[in-house]
Amino acid sequence: MGCVVLLFATPAFAQATLAQVKARGHLVCGVSGGVAGFSIPDSQGQWRGLDVDFCRALAAAIFDDPAKVRFIPQSSAARFTALQSGEIDVLSRNTTWTLSRDTAAMNFPVITFYDGQGFLVRKALNVASVKQLDRATICLQQGTTTELNLADWFRTRGLTYQVVTFANSEQTLGAYESGRCDAYSTDKSSLYGERLKTAHPDEHVILDEAISKEPFAPGVRQGDDPWRDLVAWTHYAMIDAEEAGISQANVEEMRRSALSPDVKRILGLEGKYGEGLGLTTDWAYRIVRHVGNYGDSFERNVGAGTPLKIPRGLNALWNQGGLQYGPPIR
Amino acid sequence: MTEPRRAIGLRAVALQTLLVLAVAVLVYGAATNAAQKLAKQGIVAGFGFLSRNAGFDISQRLIPYAAATSTYLDAFLVGLFNTLLAAALGIVLATLIGFAVGIARLSPNLLARGLASAYVEAIRNVPLLLQLLVWYVAVRVALPPAEAPASLGGAAFVSQRGLVLPRPDFSGAAWLVPLAFLAGIVAVGMVRRRARIAAETGRPPVRVWLPGLVLVLLLPGLAWIGLGLAGHPVALHWPARGPYDVEGGLPILPEFAALVMGLSTYTAAFIAEIVRAGLSSVARGQGEAASALGLSRGQALRLVVIPQALRAIVPPLTSQYLNVTKNSSLAVLIGYPDLVHVFMGTVLNQTNQAVEVVAITMAVYLALSLATAFLMNLYNRRVTMVER
């Protein structure tokens, strides 16, 4: 039980997280138990997904080895306690950044994925918009922003609904699929994978609308600024690399022939920018070499070439119509 | 001889004092450690969060509750009442089934005996969690889908979304009906007392069960009819089909039904064994003597054997009742909004007051257990005083 850990764990974070991670020899990363494309074990038991890649990128930056991560699945309800108790170093788990979580529970160094709350419904219902779900029964997962958004959205429109909440996505999907609910509501990005998990994916559709803003951010404990910086800049390195045209495929070549000072700084050929983060100068090069830039990770895990086919949308780079914008590495 | 005994006594006292001190130091250390760590992470400790707006909906509410206006304290109460309802119903049903099966296990009828022991063996050896899932998933699949609920005479509907009954509206003058029901229960208590006095003083026996049942059903029935005649009929809200679901009546959710069925059938198997052991502990001659006096098997059981067996039955029965309450927290796995689901699941997560929420939840379960044990001990004292 999280609480017991919270009470009796040695005061682990008297020490800075980075020093602890280095001393331990691996990163401990909290992920979700099975959201396809974000964090899910593959047939070989290897964790895969965007959220998983983020922790691999951290491990690459720190250890030059993306395998030095231990993944611990966290339910929506247990995730914050796990972070506070010191069970995990970082929470990388489709977690929405909200003010109350930021002030009461943790810090959110950077937004890694822009999303919104959506609905999965049976095609046979002929529902085209969320409004038509007035008086419907909706399944969702407890301890999420989903439950709060849903209550607000229906109430402000004078609509009603019946809710059934479960503790994990497996139970929620099971209940939806067996007919307990008319709709399954959660972050749209999760619904892509949930739909594919049903027995007949083409009998279900994800409604176009999103009823909320769900900016996903990794979580770290409050009061550890260097660790917070490292987590934020790991994401920025992936974004800046993509913007500078450095990918996993061309990173070696770029490193050999780089001329632009931007690229040189990212790849650690100029300046000692990694040191400010407590890392080596080639920290960002390590990330791109082992994990790739943001676009590489996106395409590999959720992009057009995957069964999920999530459009880049808001998660495109800022200069391509999206919101992903990395401050300069300099 | 007195010398060493006193030494042992002293040592025991010293050891126990040390133990208590050690526990106190540990608790104090843990508490201050937790407080420091929480403060360091900027987490405000305290119970102030309970008065903040909850903002989320709950599927089953026995008290008024709305996401927009209710507080976390209200959410806590909703969860608590849901736990109490499931546990109370589970205890009643488990007792009825358990006694029936336990008695059947000693029946001279081979079939009854075989069925009863098959039940006990099958149920006791499968984890409760699995049984809950069977009740929730398998039973639901066997029911008609939500689009085509089975209508029970147009008055009630059953589907994969549960059972919807007509809902009597006990507001206004109609509160007389539940009041009459309570009066019925009190009256049964009085009849029972008279029966006991009659038995103790050797006066002709007073029947309890039939008059009791009549009182409990007849009084509210009369109140219902009386209100109708007086021009204040009890309003009934009839369920009707809506665009998605049956609406408007009194819904019995599948999560609730599955939890109560799972808890009661599971616990009943253990109670059956307790009852069987209790009945077997009564000397055989008692039953034989009773039938020699011309009592039927049923009468012998009810009047002679069970009252003596209760002495052996009640103490282990108490621990089964405690188990029902504690096991009801498995509700979280089938989506029933009990205390653990609502409070430890949602409220803890939305407020991030882990220590407070866990402490309150533990205190509630402790209080429920102590209250159950207390009531059962009272009953036990009465049972053990029966001399025959």
Ligand SMILES: N[C@@H](CCC(=O)N[C@@H](CS)C(=O)NCC(=O)O)C(=O)O
């Ligand atoms: N973004 C929302 C919801 C996140 C969430 O928990 N989503 C569920 C629904 S798919 C999930 O990830 N479940 C995976 C699991 O239980 O392991 C939040 O931060 O509250």
